[in-house]
Amino acid sequence: MSNKILEFKNLTKKFGKFTAVDRVSFSLREGEILGLLGPNGAGKTTTIHMLLDVLTPTFGEINYFGKNLTDHRSEILKRVNFSSAYISLPWLFTIEEALTVFAELYEIPNKKKRIDKLLSEFEIEHLRKKQVYKISAGEKARLLLTKAFLNYPEIILLDEPTASLDPDIAVKIREFLKRERKEYKVSMLFTSHNMNEVEEMCDRIVFLNKGKIIAEDKPENLAKQISDSEVELLIEEDEKATRLFTREKITYLKDRNIFRITIKTIEIPHLLTLLTSNEVEFQDISINKPGLEDYFLKISKGVKK
């Protein structure tokens, strides 16, 4: 994962006085899955649209495979594809017709074979004669992914690829994406509101806020930036525990015999020692460590403020 196959520098988009994307620079390596996250209005879609050349940057440079997008647009887009929950395919076309048109636009050899393989992969081969407007939202998401993989893309931009999919299908799609990356070194730029999916899929995450990159790291490292964990204790001798927590000034929430305590992760051993030394027995314990979702929520709250 060393070759940078997509790289952009100081990408900026201004709409009048409003700056939607502000001097954003990052790169995508061969075979890498990069998550592009951020709250609504952070600039994710604007960035993706600039990368697809359907939105002209105010300034900044976009290079795919070492070539400038503006100068080599058609040649580059032949090796790139995308899928988004916000677009569709001609709604009166049958699935087969819609895919045939795109297979020809991407000049794919053996287009029928390729279409058949992908329809089977995404489990929608039985819908090939059905018109696009007659299929469900989940089937449409799979159809758009089929279109996105038609041209054996080396880079694929996925905007909410598993939105509106049933969990079992979403799992299969994720497995497919991982396989494509492993077998063909397909690089992916991935946006999703499903944080578990992002944590599972992405090697690295770029977090955008108000058009600027505010964090860029591995998912687990971003999660570590949230220092608080939630400890849930089931304590039958709740009066004894209440006295201890009050004395030690430990803030808690109590629901019958369950105590919820939010403390810094590194202080959890100290809490457990305290309970033991004061002979407060707990019947059950669960520790909720911070995840990417907590990081996302923290950042989002910051945005609202």
Place this chain on the structure above:
Amino acid sequence: MSIRRILAMNRRYFYTLVHNYDRLSDSIYWPLMDLLIWGLTGLYFAGLSENSEQTIAVLLTGIIFWIVTWRSQYEITVNLLSEMWDRNLVNIFTSPLKLSEWITAVMLQGGVKMTISILFSGAIAFILYKYAFFQFGLWLIPIIISLCITGWAIGFSVAGLIIRYGQKVQTLAWTGAYVIVPFSAIYYPVSILPSWAQEVSKIVPTSYIFEAMRQHISSGHISLEKIVVSFALNALYLLLSILLFIYGFRESKKHGLGRLI
């Protein structure tokens, strides 16, 4: 330019024609209605005049020739709009398709559908009124090409506005071409226009074609000069309209094509 991508876009618009009853009625129903209504009206008025055959010939040929211009502009504007209605615009323009290929594809599509419409209308005119509009002989070739280019020029001008301003100006796809109708003098000679309108008609290429049409119906001859002037004006307008469309497309990209879907 890639021929395969141009043909792919033609396949895309052919499928739309096959599946969409609106588009089928645009191709068949409206030309048929025009020929019925105006043909019968022409027959009635022709009965009142001394030169009834010429009157009906002017009306029917005018209808059929205007279909050429109308259809070739309509294919450009409505095919662009269909990408927006289908939320497919971003798909198309994130593919390797070049703008020049899209332009070629819709010109070709307009040409093919115009040919189908003209053959259909010509057949209907013959069946209903025994009027053989092929009497123009080989003159039909430059006449139809010139009318078709006018349609393309109008189509790209309107498409430039649609791609820039989106569906809020989509009514231009149906109304835009009619701007030139009064000055084209389809059913009447340019000489009956007010003097200021006659001046305007001098820069409208279709006015030369319809004057040539009447000349042929009345005398059996066509002035080559009229055809040449119409081609010269058309070449200029087609070039300007394509430049306007490219400008509109680039301006639209500054605001994002994604907003148009």
